[in-house]
Amino acid sequence: MNSEQPPLPPLNPVIHPVSRLRICALLDPVTEEGFGELRDLLEVSDSALSKQLAALAEAGYLEQRRTKRGGRSRVRVRLTDQGRRAYRTHVTALQALTALAPEARTTTPH
């Protein structure tokens, strides 16, 4: 019976867009990553990546820092602890939703 099922964990509206989800998935196993490497891995433009990173940073899920090496300035990106937790909770929610897909009741963000 649907009414007896526990409610599914809500999906995180900040992480839910696929482009941000992909960013989180790439950053999750590493301590940090270069902006350029991320852009190349995701095959997106600088501005598109900046926009998504800004949204994640605004939510406190991501930090960016500028480093200088050999006279060249580089931007390094890392997930915060809060961001890593949020990403993992979101993936767990997605897995639960997929497992219960036909009967799923969820609070999917718009």
Add this chain to the structure above:
Amino acid sequence: METHGTQAQESLEAVAKMREHNQRRLIRPRRYWVMLSGMMALLSLLPYMDEWPFYLSAAVIIAVALVLVLAASWKQPSASRKTRFNFRAIPVFLVLVLGIAVLVMGSRYAYTGLDWWWAPALSAVLIFGFVNWAGPVMDRAWVRGASSV
């Protein structure tokens, strides 16, 4: 509801694709393990230098170690140095360290105590093969553990 399920499935597929990406990009190149194997095998050969003057054996060890370190770090993917620490890799790492220690100490005992001149050489070959095999296994376990939820 079904739409939510489908969307979730698509999102999970995107995550899985990125994890596959991670597993490819974060694993150290084979060259790294060959060099580390060489360095570990060198430990086994130390008994042969027992009779050498101290400065000569020290110079040889430092020179070989420097060459190996430089070669190992040459063009190493930067991402592999940034993989987050993962507890699941510890057992494999311990087996690796323990295996090397047993082989090095055993061969030294065989060389000095039993006069088996070939023991350090055999141990060096075994260590080289062992690290070359166990290193990538540890790396894969490390990356898999770090990128799984």
